[in-house]
Amino acid sequence: MSLSPQFLDELRARTMLSALIGKTVKLQRAGREWRACCPFHNEKTPSFYVNDDKGFYHCFGCSAHGDAIRWMTDQRGLPFIDAVKELAQAVGLEVPAQDRRSAERAERAKGLHDAMEEAARWFTEQLHGLAGAEARAALERRGISASTARSFGLGYSPDSRGKLKEALGSYGDPMLVEAGLLIQVEDKAPYDRFRGRLMIPIRDVRGRVIAFGGRVIGDGEPKYLNSPETPLFDKGRTLFNLDRAQAAARKAGRVIAVEGYMDVIALAQAGFGEAVAPLGTAMTEAQLERLWRMADVPILCFDGDAAGQKAAIRAAHRALPLLGPGRSLSFVTLPQGQDPDDLVRSKGPGAFEALLREPEPLVERLWKQELAAEPLTTPENRAGLKRRLGELARTIGDPMVRDEYLSEFRNRCDEAFAPPERKRQWQGGGGGSWQRGNGGQQRGGNRPGQRGGWRPPEPPPSDTARQIAQGIDPVLAKAVVAGLIRHPAQIARHLEVLGSLRLADGALGRLFEAVVDVALADRQLDSGGVRTILAKSGFNDIANELLRADTLPFSFTRHDGDDEARAVADLDEAIAVLVTRPAVDAALAEATAALQAGLDETAFERQVALVQEQEALKARLANLVLADEDD
Secondary structure (H helix, E strand, O other): OOOOHHHHHHHHHHOOHHHHHHOOOOOEEEOOEEEEOOOOOOOOOOOEEEEOOOOEEEEOOOOOEEOHHHHHHHOOOOOHHHHHHHHHHHHOOOOOOOOHHHHHHHHHHHHHHHHHHHHHHHHHHHHOOHHHHHHHHHHHHOOOOHHHHHHOOOEEEOOOOOHHHHHOHHHOHHHHHHOOOEEOOOOOOOEEOOOOEEEEEEEOOOOOEEEEEEEEOOOOOOOEEEOOOOOOOOHHHOOEOHHHHHHHHHHHOOOEEOOOHHHHHHHHHOOOOOEEEOOOOOOOHHHHHHHHHHOOOOEEOOOOOHHHHHHHHHHHHHHHHHOEOOEOOEEOOOOOOOOHHHHHHHHOHHHHHHHHOOOEEHHHHHHHHHHOOOOOOOHHHHHHHHHHHHHHHOOOOOHHHHHHHHHHHHHHHHHHHOOHHHOEEEEOOOOOEEEEHHHOOOOOOOOOOOOOOOOOOOOOOOHHHHHHHOOOOHHHHHHHHHHHHHOHHHOHHHOOOOHHHHHOOHHHHHHHHHHHHHHHHOOOOOHHHHHHHHHHOOOHHHHHHHOOOOOOOEHHHOOOOOOHHHHHHHHHHHHHHHHHHHHHHHHHHHHHHHHHHOOOOOHHHHHHHHHHHHHHHHHHHHOOEOOOOOO
């Protein structure tokens, strides 16, 4: 269906946004606007505002922003067209007519929905009848209460090839086959798909039954039998309990993905209504996107056995290209051989809640997985680890997140393989700081002469990188080059991220290239040796200017600094800000242009987030400036 901008504008104009939102959120007058505690994140002080004149809502805490349609899709979880239809019906607008083929599909889908709802009712009747005694006993053994069974609409399919077919005969065999309720084999008469199983309805985001999961009662294979793909059911895009979990996730501020139906049901009974599960497949990109609509960092809690942990790492790899600032995954590892159902039944909800309070970040799960992949006793093994980690990080689509992962993995490798005297030690108590012996660095990477070796620089930067390089802060760039001259041992480990400095115009770019060439030709040179060679190459004046202590107020540019560890750590931080700031500035300019054009509803949210990131980078840089010694 194609909806014109004129129709959508009319729909927004007729919808009183405060009345729509006020159905589920308690609003208070605030001048010409309404305010409330944000329904998208937990807060005690209201920062969520609704403006009827402008037709949008905005939260100054989490940057949630949108109009009436966005409210229906984000808060209610409806597909776009369903949101439009519901709003149009409420304000008396007629949705533009579909073409004949679309209308036929819609009518067909309506019939399938009716058949699935009637099948669900029939299965529930069987569970509570004489035929369902064994199924009820199985639920009791698993500790599933009658009220929980009713809330999930659990049912029972008798061990018969034709009872459901007979009960739903008015729909006709072709429709029941299309709905996945009957099986058609060649020219034989269709027969019931689910026989002798506990039936678990699978619903869409609107709560409509679209499929079933059937669990065998007692022994037998397969343990679970799911509906096939149908016009209503795409298992790769659906999560079990999604319709019920959305509201619970908003209240809890988290969403938990587990492996199976019974885990979800047991957790809901134990008070964890924010749990969902994939449907017999590995977690897909579409399912991850569903999770991220409910929480920025969903918690994956798969079974503690080998299969469950493999499923978790597959989900981690699949998530990497989709990561963004603040958008990630975390993991909870259950005791060996247990699933969430086992844990809450044996040790109670408190034991599960304790695990949820300390989830494992995605980067930690990836690091542990690769670290355990093979022995690391030889240089070749360690090089293999670094290569695998680099390949994983480079699958991340967002450039800022990708750079952070590359840096983090370098840090961890550096820490893991550094000689004992260079490993990081904690100095001081709760207010201490990280330091290294022998002038080691706070942030990681490969150091010259260290096991693992120096990595050659990346291929020449792209045109995009050249454009970003134009936004490099020239003062900070000068400070960084001065810092590298003062601390030439740091050059090799920063080559990957400092490639943009090669693109700097004029003498600074040429000086940087000369510094790199000198340092890599002899990685044992100290600062004095580097300066001597630079002077012979005609860079004496600009190098001396950069190294004047009163010119650049940073620890890493001072010749008389007595804290090598701090100087190296500050240099690391300055480089991180230098290479990140142009990308943030460029992204902010793009978001601002999109907002002014009015073509992108998410532009305002991106703009707010990027402004905050820009200010954070300024604060990080300000923290590096040394205090005036005369003060």
